[in-house]
Amino acid sequence: MKSTAVVAVRGLTKSYGGRVVVDHLDLDVDAGEVVGLIGANGAGKTTAVECIQGLRRPDSGTISVLGLDPVRDAGKLRPLIGSQLQSSGLPDRLRVAEAVELFSGRRARDADLLLERFGLGHRRKYAFGTMSGGERQRLFLVLALLNQPRLVILDELTQGLDPSARREVWSAVSQLREAGTTVLLVTHELDEAEELCERVVAMRAGQVLDAGTPAELVARHASxxxxxxxxxxxxxxxxxxxxxxxxxxxxxxxxxxxxxxxxxxxxxxxxxxxxxxxxxxxxxxxxxVPDLETALLALLDSPAHHETGAA
Incomplete structure (x- = not known):
C-alpha cells in the first residue's frame, strides 16, 4: 500500500444471486487525486464505490479508506467521507437553508461559505423542487462537503443534466480539485472524465482493463x-x-x-x-484525433480482453 493512499482496494469481489459484479478489483486513490471509474453501465463501478463507503459488504478482498475498514470502522469513517450517490434526493418542499441546517449541525458558518462558493448563496430560501438540475447537483456537493471530508465520492454526478448544467457542476468539481480534495468519480460520460480526472480506471464486468491518465489511455488504445x-x-x-x-x-x-x-x-x-x-x-x-471514448471502445473490443474473459 502506498503511504499516500486514501483508498486501497485489493481483490474486492462482490456477487448478487451468483452473478459476479465486482471481480477481484484492485484500486488505489492517492491524496489529492481526482480518479474516475469509467466503463459501460453494469461494469461494477457503483457497486465498487458502495463497498468502499461501507454501504455494501464485500464477499472477499480488503478495503482500506483513510486507514480504516469501511464495514468494521463505519462510525469513525462516516464523518471523513462526503458522497453524492445516484439515488440522492431531497423533499421538494425542503428549502436550501433547511437542508444545509439538517446536514451541517453547528457548522452554519461553514455552510454559508460553501453556498457562496458554489453559487447558491442567493438560493437559501428556495425550495429544492424549484431548483434546476445543475443547482440541485451543486447543492449535493455542498452537503457532501459540510463535514470537511478528506474523501469525496461522486456517482453519475451529471446524469440527465443539460449541457449548461453539466458545465456548472464541472466547474464546482474543478474547485474541489484545485483545493486538493481527494475525489473518486464514477461516470460513463467520458468527456466528463477527460475534463475532470487526473487518472481514470477503465472497468468491464467488474474488472480493471487499464488505468492511467486520459491521455495515456488514448495513446495506448487509439493512437x-x-x-x-x-x-x-x-x-x-x-x-x-x-x-x-x-x-x-x-x-x-x-x-x-x-x-x-x-x-x-x-x-x-x-x-x-x-x-x-x-x-x-x-x-x-x-x-x-481520437478521444477517451474512442480509446475505451477500442479497449473493450480488444480480442485480448475477450480471450482472457475480462470482457
Missing amino acids: WATVRFALPSGRASESLDALRRLPGVADVARYGDQVTVHGERSVIAHAGAWLVSRGRIPDDLRVE
Whole structure:
C-alpha cells in the first residue's frame, strides 16, 4: 500500500444471486487525486464505490479508506467521507437553508461559505423542487462537503443534466480539485472524465482493463490521427505518392479535391510540414484525433480482453 493512499482496494469481489459484479478489483486513490471509474453501465463501478463507503459488504478482498475498514470502522469513517450517490434526493418542499441546517449541525458558518462558493448563496430560501438540475447537483456537493471530508465520492454526478448544467457542476468539481480534495468519480460520460480526472480506471464486468491518465489511455488504445485538406488536381499522383512516403502514414486516399492522410499521431506534424514546404496552407485543413471514448471502445473490443474473459 502506498503511504499516500486514501483508498486501497485489493481483490474486492462482490456477487448478487451468483452473478459476479465486482471481480477481484484492485484500486488505489492517492491524496489529492481526482480518479474516475469509467466503463459501460453494469461494469461494477457503483457497486465498487458502495463497498468502499461501507454501504455494501464485500464477499472477499480488503478495503482500506483513510486507514480504516469501511464495514468494521463505519462510525469513525462516516464523518471523513462526503458522497453524492445516484439515488440522492431531497423533499421538494425542503428549502436550501433547511437542508444545509439538517446536514451541517453547528457548522452554519461553514455552510454559508460553501453556498457562496458554489453559487447558491442567493438560493437559501428556495425550495429544492424549484431548483434546476445543475443547482440541485451543486447543492449535493455542498452537503457532501459540510463535514470537511478528506474523501469525496461522486456517482453519475451529471446524469440527465443539460449541457449548461453539466458545465456548472464541472466547474464546482474543478474547485474541489484545485483545493486538493481527494475525489473518486464514477461516470460513463467520458468527456466528463477527460475534463475532470487526473487518472481514470477503465472497468468491464467488474474488472480493471487499464488505468492511467486520459491521455495515456488514448495513446495506448487509439493512437491514430487523420489529416484532411483540399489538394489541386495538378500533379496529384506525385503528391499522393509523396504523402504515402511520410513517416507514420498508413493510408492516403483522394475523393475529388479532398485528400485524407491517416496513420500514427505523428502524421499531423509530417503532413503539416509537407504542406508548408510546398507553400500550401489549405483553408480547409482539418485534423481528427481520437478521444477517451474512442480509446475505451477500442479497449473493450480488444480480442485480448475477450480471450482472457475480462470482457
